[in-house]
Amino acid sequence: MEAPLAAFRGTVRDWSAQQMRPAARVRQATFFSGWLRVAFAAGALALVAGFGIDWHFRQVEAAARADQALLESVDAEIARPVPASLAPLANLMSSSDSTNINSEGLAR
Amino acid sequence: METVLTAPRVLDTSELADFDSVARAHRPAIFRFLLASLRDPDAAENLTQECLWKAYRARASFRGEASVKTWLMQIAVNLLRNHVMNARLRFWQRTARSGVDATIAGDWLADERGSPESMAANRQMVAAVWNAAEKLPERQRTVFLLRFVEEMEILEIAAATGMKEGTVKSHLFRALETVRSRVEGIR
Secondary structure, eight states: OHHHHHHHHHHHHHHHHHHOOOOOOOOOOOHHHHHHHHHHHHHHHHHHHHHHHHHHHHHHHHHHHHHHHHHHHHHHHHOOOOOGGGHHHHHHHHHTTTSOBOTTSOBO | OOOOOOOOOOOOGGGGTSHHHHHHHHHHHHHHHHHHHHOOHHHHHHHHHHHHHHHHHHGGGOOOOSOHHHHHHHHHHHHHHHHHHHTHHHHHHHHHHHSOOHHHHHHTOSOOOSOHHHHHHHHHHHHHHHHHHHHSOHHHHHHHHHHHTSOOOHHHHHHHHTOOHHHHHHHHHHHHHHHHHHHHHHO
């Protein structure tokens, strides 16, 4: 029976070697790698949050600069030199800021 | 003839620390045993994966009382038993419909030396063993395959199957008688 059994063994081994699919990798999770993962995730989150906050403040600064530029351009548009004929009125307006003005808008 | 029984090697538990290596080393034997038992590559593949997964999850609780191969085979034998019990009717229908034809198994004849006549005779013998093994009762077939395909020792087979040594020998004797009568019937 030795020869038939040896032939049978060889046949089964060859056949199974042909049928077997590549093995899936068994990944070993260790306690240490678990903490590494948590630390990495926290670090990544802090990085993303930091970038996000920084981006937000940059946006605010950019908006403030844009507003300032807009105001300056508006001032430039509306702040034209007073015509010579209206100069006395301009002087009157600038001095009224500091003089006594009663409730009816009349100078005291 | 004196039978030499070799006690299983006591497991060094550090061997399981690198489970990838363990799986790589023993997966072919587990798959081969399950394939020879079930004659269904897909089912054998599924049970092999399940066996390795169970072993991976249980590795911390393993006491090192047997060799790694014996321990893995024990899991495989239990999975096979459950698979057969749970799907007995489907198993036999599938074997009848799409089981490996003995003539196909003969195409994988390992030793192709010799004349065409001797190769044809070998193919017939392989087919006879194959058919005889298929018809064995489940426990006899398991013991037969573990002994003559996986070349495990009696004590290892006893540990893997949960049987007593005497029971293993008894099953092996009967299985061999059945296979022998089938092979000699074609000579």
